[in-house]
Amino acid sequence: FNNCTYGTIAYDDNRGLSGVDGLKLECNNFDFDYRDILIMSTDADTTGGISQLQGIIGTESASNEFNNPDAGDDDDLNEYNLFNDLQNVSYVRYVSGANNDGLVEEHGNNSLSNSINLSSCQANIELEMENPNKNFDGIDYFAYQDTIAQLYQEYYLVVDGGQTESLLTNVITATLLDSGLIHEELMSHSPNLSDTVMLSAIQQEEAIPPHLLTEILSANPSAAKSRQIQDRLNQRLLPLLPHQRDSIDQGLYHFSEREVLESWIGHYRTKARFIKHRYFSELLHTHQDPFEGILNFSPAFMELVDYYLLTDLYLAVGRTQSARTFLESIPEEFELSESESSRHNELTICYDILIRQSKDRSDSLSTDEYSQLFDIHRFGDPMSKGLARSILRGKDEFLYHEPLTFPRLDDLLSEKRLHFTPPENDLEVFPNPASTSLTIQLEDSAPGVKQVLVFNSAGILVAQQLMLDEKTTILDVRALKAGQYAIVVLLESGIMFTERIHVLE
Known part of the structure; x- marks a missing residue:
């Protein structure tokens, strides 16, 4: 993928693309059987690349790099060539199960109507070979902008039925006596409720009981994909039961009309921004003083200059x-x-x-x-x-080397006595079978004995133990009550790593 640029449409953080040594597709959301990934051109039946054995049961994430197999081990079935001459490709997955056999293609609208009960990741990828002689005259850009404007007109009519303000007012002012009416009104606009309305509904813990809130959020697939909504659910004084959260999470496998429109808007915005970025980048790199280069921009493109674009390019x-x-x-x-x-x-x-x-x-x-x-x-x-x-x-x-005490997590952070978390070291916390213990792991090993400290939501230290080996330790959580906790790993040098967990009943 030398001299190749690409953009992606994705939801939340469950899909990833990176372009180092080939195109890497990464899926962090699946829970069944093996799966294959096939990349094909939408303009022809040309196969661009295929990945076998993409993931297995119990694996939390899977990824594959589409590289030239001649460059590595010929026996490695995970390496295939993805041809550079593909202009438009679709994300296609292979499903092996009782309901589906064979290839299931995910088109631009990310529809999963034929595979509702299946776990999957969707992404559309566009590859465009760079052409240094291409003339960016703005025609394509303004055509994309017109398309985006048309999509937004449709989008505003679809989301909340075009009644976001009135819905929001009704939710905010609702009482327990209004719960039935509010539930009926929100369900009538599902599955295209806005995140703003759903977040307000989550906060109305008295007016909208948990069972009604579960029905509302389960009817809106975007609730399962919104990190903000998931975080707000974790903060409720009356938390939803595990089966209620599972019902909401089924939205991961469905896509509403609202989400489809968001995908297309993001698709055309990426294409339009690529034109702007390429045009300005070429001019800025051909002048010793980029400000002088700006003076040579065409009048049409001068109107397109925005703060973020200029800072990205100029800096x-x-x-x-x-x-x-x-x-x-x-x-x-x-x-x-x-x-x-x-x-x-x-x-x-x-x-x-x-x-x-x-x-x-x-x-x-x-x-x-x-x-x-x-x-x-x-x-x-x-x-x-x-x-x-x-x-x-x-x-x-x-870095502070004096002995540290941890009466309150908030005090520790406010005093800023500890070094930031280095980007090359990440703390991972994940539950073990039966959820009676946690594995605490540093991505990169760090020398010396490490302390593992657990603080409750009030900032009180409730558990601690030493981390004796270089990377991992097991923490028993059976004594922890339901609630939110902060896991802190402290190195002898004073460097601190933190992660938050939520313990259910």
């Missing part, structure tokens, strides 16, 4: 000092939204630190600088978070 080619100068001029050129202002401030902090380090010829950090970068790394915009992470990586001077 990728600009040097530290010129990038900081560029950031200073942005408020004069754009009227920034709240999220854009937040990103702008975070980037400014990062570049101020880089400039200071350059002048001092040192990569050291002051306590205030470390604190600022730590917050950006945890809560910042993806672009500023990546920049903060690159500055923080490898810094050891602010």
Whole structure:
């Protein structure tokens, strides 16, 4: 896939694509039997590649790289070539079971009407070979924008039946006496309720009893795919029972008209943004001063410049000092939204630190600088978070080595006495059979004895043990009451890894 660009349509975080040494498809949501993946052109019956034995029972994730088999082990059935001349491809899966045999193609609308009870992942992929002589005159871009506008008109009529504001008002003001009417009204607009309305319904713990809430969310497949909705369900004072949550999770295998429209909108937005990004990127790379290059943009494309696009492109080619100068001029050129202002401030902090380090010829950090970068790394915009992470990586001077006590997790975090979680080390926590214990594992081994600490939602330390080997330990959770807990792994160097779990009754 040299000189190849691609975009994907996906839901939540259950599918992934990466383009290192070939195209890698990753599925983190399946629970039955073996499955194969086949990639085919939508314009012809050409087979682009095939993956066998994609996953097995009990495996939590599976992935496959479509590479040239001549480059590796000929006996490796998971390596196949995906031809670069495919222009449009569909994600196709092989189903072997009582209800379906053979290939089931997932078209652009991601319809699963013929395989409702099957676990699967869907994604559409577009591959376009780069052509340096292609002229981006904006015609395709504006055609895509017109299509997006038409889809949005249909989308707003479909979601909540076009009555989002009135539905939201009725849900917020509802009492227990209104529960039957609210349930009937929300069900009448299912399966296309908006996340906003469903989130409000989840908060109405008195007006909408758990059994009615379960029916509403089960009738809306997007509830199972929304991380925000799942998190809000975990925070309820009256948690839903396991079988009720399972009923809602069945939405993973269904797709509503609302979700189909969202997929197509995302599809055309990706294509339109690719045109803009390619056009600006070429011009910025052909001028010594990217600002001077902007002056040569055609009038039509000057209207397309937005804050995110400029920062993405300019900061990728600009040097530290010129990038900081560029950031200073942005408020004069754009009227920034709240999220854009937040990103702008975070980037400014990062570049101020880089400039200071350059002048001092040192990569050291002051306590205030470390604190600022730590917050950006945890809560910042993806672009500023990546920049903060690159500055923080490898810094050891602010690790605390004194003995630490943990009376309250909130106190520990607010004092910022611990180093950020390095990106190359990840903490994984997953239940063992019968759910009586947890496996705590660090992705990369770290030297020395490690402490495993468990805090309840009030920040009180409720369990601890040592992690004696390099990577994993088993934690007995039978003594933990139902609720939310934070798992903290502390290294001798002071580096901390955290993960949150939810223990059911």
